[in-house]
Amino acid sequence: MHELKKNTTLIKIPVRFVKQWSFEYQSWFRLTTQSFITSYEDLLISYKSLAFKRIEERLYDYIIHSKELCNNKLLISHKALANELGTTREFISRLLKQMEDEGLLKLHFKMIELIKS
Numbered sequence: 001m002h003e004l005k006k007n008t009t010l011i012k013i014p015v016r017f018v019k020q021w022s023f024e025y026q027s028w029f030r031l032t033t034q035s036f037i038t039s040y041e042d043l044l045i046s047y048k049s050l051a052f053k054r055i056e057e058r059l060y061d062y063i064i065h066s067k068e069l070c071n072n073k074l075l076i077s078h079k080a081l082a083n084e085l086g087t088t089r090e091f092i093s094r095l096l097k098q099m100e101d102e103g104l105l106k107l108h109f110k111m112i113e114l115i116k117s
Contacts, residue, residue: 058085059095060104063112072114 021028049058062085066074082092096112099105106113 055085055087055091056095056098059092060099063105064114069114074112074114075110076112077110 018032022032023029049061053061059081062081063069063074066076068074068076078093078096079089081096082089085092096105096107100107103115105115
């Protein structure tokens with residue numbers, strides 16, 4: 001799968017300032033608290049998906065919510081999808097073929113095209 005390159009600036013803030021700013025600046029406190037809450041919610045959603053969703057649902061969710069999905073097309077190999085979902089390429093290929101037979105998507109070489117979303 002291709003990676004998007006973005007310019008990023010990394011700022012290291014000593015822990016003593018983070019703690020001090022949390023008391024002094026309400027906006028800093030809200031930012032750090034909301035960042036933690038968002039990260040924790042993402043973790044819970046991931047855990048819930050892994051623990052309770054069938055692999056077929058996880059695969060379809062991965063495809064339709066992929067950040068790389070563009071014009072209903074996702075450039076990815078079956079092997080890369082299998083690695084992302086922690087299963088085998090053969091199993092993913094079988095599931096994708098079933099989804100294609102159901103009319104949910106169309107398979108191309110290293111590309112998946114969504115029919116319904």
